[in-house]
Amino acid sequence: MNHIAPGRHAGVYHYDEIDRRFITERVEQFRQQVTRRLAGELSEEEFKPLRLMNGLYLQLHAYMLRVAVPYGVLTSTQLRKLGHIGRRYDKGYGHFTTRQNLQFNWIRLEDTPDILADLAEVDMHALQTSGNCVRNVTTDQYVGAAKDELVDGRVYAEILRQWTTAHPEFTYLPRKFKIAITGSPNDRAAVRAHDVGVLAKRNEAGEIGFTFYVGGGLGRSPFIGKLIKDWVAEEDFVAYLEAILRVYNQHGRRDNMYKARIKILVHEMGAEKFGAEVEEEFQALRGPKYRLPHEVVEEIRANYAPPPFETLPATSLDFEQKKAANPDFARWVAVNVAEHRAPGYAIATISLKPAGGIPGDASSDQMDLVADLADRYSFGEIRVSHAQNLVLAHVRQDDLFALWSALEPAGLGTANLGLIGDIIACPGLDYCALANARAIPLAQKISARFADPERQRAIGELGIKISGCINACGHHHVGHIGLLGVDKKGEEFYQITVGGDPTLTTAIGEILGPSVTEDAAVDAIEGLVNVYMEKREGGERFLDTLKRLGPAPFKERIYAAA
Amino acid sequence: MAVKAITGNRLRDGVVVFLGPDAGWVESLDGAALFEDAEAAEATLADAKAKAERERFAVDIYLFDVLIQDGRRQPVKMRERIRALGPSVRTDLGKQAAA
Numbered sequence: 001m002n003h004i005a006p007g008r009h010a011g012v013y014h015y016d017e018i019d020r021r022f023i024t025e026r027v028e029q030f031r032q033q034v035t036r037r038l039a040g041e042l043s044e045e046e047f048k049p050l051r052l053m054n055g056l057y058l059q060l061h062a063y064m065l066r067v068a069v070p071y072g073v074l075t076s077t078q079l080r081k082l083g084h085i086g087r088r089y090d091k092g093y094g095h096f097t098t099r100q101n102l103q104f105n106w107i108r109l110e111d112t113p114d115i116l117a118d119l120a121e122v123d124m125h126a127l128q129t130s131g132n133c134v135r136n137v138t139t140d141q142y143v144g145a146a147k148d149e150l151v152d153g154r155v156y157a158e159i160l161r162q163w164t165t166a167h168p169e170f171t172y173l174p175r176k177f178k179i180a181i182t183g184s185p186n187d188r189a190a191v192r193a194h195d196v197g198v199l200a201k202r203n204e205a206g207e208i209g210f211t212f213y214v215g216g217g218l219g220r221s222p223f224i225g226k227l228i229k230d231w232v233a234e235e236d237f238v239a240y241l242e243a244i245l246r247v248y249n250q251h252g253r254r255d256n257m258y259k260a261r262i263k264i265l266v267h268e269m270g271a272e273k274f275g276a277e278v279e280e281e282f283q284a285l286r287g288p289k290y291r292l293p294h295e296v297v298e299e300i301r302a303n304y305a306p307p308p309f310e311t312l313p314a315t316s317l318d319f320e321q322k323k324a325a326n327p328d329f330a331r332w333v334a335v336n337v338a339e340h341r342a343p344g345y346a347i348a349t350i351s352l353k354p355a356g357g358i359p360g361d362a363s364s365d366q367m368d369l370v371a372d373l374a375d376r377y378s379f380g381e382i383r384v385s386h387a388q389n390l391v392l393a394h395v396r397q398d399d400l401f402a403l404w405s406a407l408e409p410a411g412l413g414t415a416n417l418g419l420i421g422d423i424i425a426c427p428g429l430d431y432c433a434l435a436n437a438r439a440i441p442l443a444q445k446i447s448a449r450f451a452d453p454e455r456q457r458a459i460g461e462l463g464i465k466i467s468g469c470i471n472a473c474g475h476h477h478v479g480h481i482g483l484l485g486v487d488k489k490g491e492e493f494y495q496i497t498v499g500g501d502p503t504l505t506t507a508i509g510e511i512l513g514p515s516v517t518e519d520a521a522v523d524a525i526e527g528l529v530n531v532y533m534e535k536r537e538g539g540e541r542f543l544d545t546l547k548r549l550g551p552a553p554f555k556e557r558i559y560a561a562a
Numbered sequence: 563m564a565v566k567a568i569t570g571n572r573l574r575d576g577v578v579v580f581l582g583p584d585a586g587w588v589e590s591l592d593g594a595a596l597f598e599d600a601e602a603a604e605a606t607l608a609d610a611k612a613k614a615e616r617e618r619f620a621v622d623i624y625l626f627d628v629l630i631q632d633g634r635r636q637p638v639k640m641r642e643r644i645r646a647l648g649p650s651v652r653t654d655l656g657k658q659a660a661a
Contacts, residue, residue, distance in 0.1 A: 037573075038574060038618060039618075040616075040618050044573075044615065044621045058571055058576055058621065059576075060578070060641070060644060060645050061576070061578060061645065061649070062571075062575065062576035062577060063576040106655070107576070108574065108575035108576065109573065109574055109575060109576060110575065358652075429640060429641060429644060430644060430649040430650055430652075431649060435641075437640075438640070438644075438650060438651075440649075440651045441650060441651055444651065487640075490638060490639050490640070
């Protein structure tokens with residue numbers, strides 16, 4: 001197999017021969033399984049769990065392949081390969097998801113072994129993107145670049161990737177298991193909305209440790225992760241997670257899939273008792289076998305060494321002049337660009353949410369362009385955010401104008417990060433076999449209604465999240481405004497929630513009232529925004545005004561006319 | 563008037579297919595066999611499932627409701643309308659693109 005080395009300075013883990021042999025063997029295993037299925041040697045009942053273990057679902061129009069993007073970090077080589085797969089085996093595009101992965105919607109079963117072989121060439125795969133195992137660990141899309149970061153989450157996400165890959169004890173859990181980790185006090189990874197949320201931090205001595213939240217999750221029964229341990233030392237990181245998973249594996253319900261997630265166990269058992277059982281297990285298994293040696297951590301950390309930043313002044317006259325001369329560029333910088341830890345550098349988010357567009361979709365041509373721009377301006381590295389955008393994490397301030405100038409004509413220069421147009425939406429009933437209602441058309445109508453960039457900026461921070469069914473892949477529960485698609489006697493309706501919060505002050509949104517039609521939902525969003533704009537005080541965000549006033553005035557505006 | 567039709571996804575590529583009148587599979591709802599009698603539909607469904615598995619042709623096979631209005635066939639549920647046509651947000655893709 002012809003392995004292509006990832007970008008030299010890109011912050012990805014560099015596979016060794018063992019990793020590559022394992023992935024290659026899995027591809028060949030699946031090739032044989034597909035051959036046996038097509039020859040009738042395996043029934044559909046026998047084959048279905050095998051294909052799901054390779055990320056291959058059957059959706060409404062075709063098979064869907066979910067490709068793992070470990071903790072959302074890609075090299076330009078990998079992104080180009082995804083573009084190539086989209087062009088050759090799909091219909092020229094892919095969909096970035098809230099799990100920082102990529103889904104192809106039009107895959108043929110008989111092509112899948114070749115696609116997986118193509119992915120393996122660039123150290124990628126689709127393992128653990130389905131099934132009752134530990135799924136792709138997600139993290140902060142600004143990792144390794146953010147000014148507020150205390151600990152590099154990639155290091156520990158990679159340790160978890162290695163620990164969980166083909167872990168025999170955790171391959172058949174009661175249900176799927178999602179872990180998110182952040183190393184910044186400003187949570188950008190929605191950690192408390194996950195089965196396990198990890199907050200990496202440092203103590204006064206500068207040592208690294210972890211706070212564990214357990215039992216969070218959205219879906220049918222949303223719960224906020226409960227704090228069960230404030231400090232776990234680095235050397236015990238794996239041991240403590242192993243203890244959590246063992247307690248879950250032992251007590252999690254296998255008789256009812258709707259009650260099988262760890263959130264139900266923690267809720268029914270109580271966080272204190274669950275934490276006590278984990279502690280007991282932790283103390284029992286703690287020891288040399290489960291100790292995470294510092295030298296192993298450092299070896300992995302070496303993969304994420306900072307790229308060779310130039311020594312630059314903190315501010316650039318040229319950059320300031322470009323902003324002054326070009327208001328559209330200045331707006332994009334103000335909205336989509338975040339502070340970088342290195343002087344003279346910036347973090348640029350590429351919005352995949354043009355007004356009226358499909359959230360998270362990127363064409364193969366766009367993937368190629370972003371890969372080229374990453375090579376030119378960001379050390380050959382790209383991140384996928386859980387909000388379905390792409391990030392170039394290490395761009396010189398002086399290169400931002402050239403970057404934006406290249407993005408804009410390709411439909412990638414929209415300035416709406418964190419604003420009302422930056423909508424999270426699952427594929428919904430346009431693609432998904434589980435959905436009850438469409439999510440994308442509603443997102444398109446809302447972003448078109450609020451297309452005016454100045455109006456968006458005037459409204460300020462406002463996260464709308466849309467799910468096409470109660471499984472909540474669109475994270476509607478934690479949207480400042482959430483929209484859940486429901487089927488009412490064959491018609492699509494949308495339930496509106498307000499007050500959700502995905503950050504460390506996590507909150508589940510409150511249902512405002514009866515569900516409404518798609519058109520009425522767009523009007524309802526306008527009504528909610530208008531109430532906020534009329535009643536906000538000082539620098540209040542939508543959430544602040546909602547907290548101060550409660551939902552009553554918002555509810556009244558939407559339902560008064562009914 | 564609502565009648566029933568039988569649908570599934572083709573094994574080798576996942577494409578949406580419909581059971582035709584001669585027990586073969588077709589790609590367009592216009593060519594699908596329609597059943598006015600629910601019992602006959604259920605019996606045909608059982609046969610179709612067994613035959614499709616035997617021949618490794620289609621999977622996830624089930625019945626769905628179709629309305630016939632002005633001679634045109636339209637699935638009752640949005641899910642089946644989208645399967646029969648393609649994504650409503652990408653009318654350049656799916657069966658609708660070829661129409």
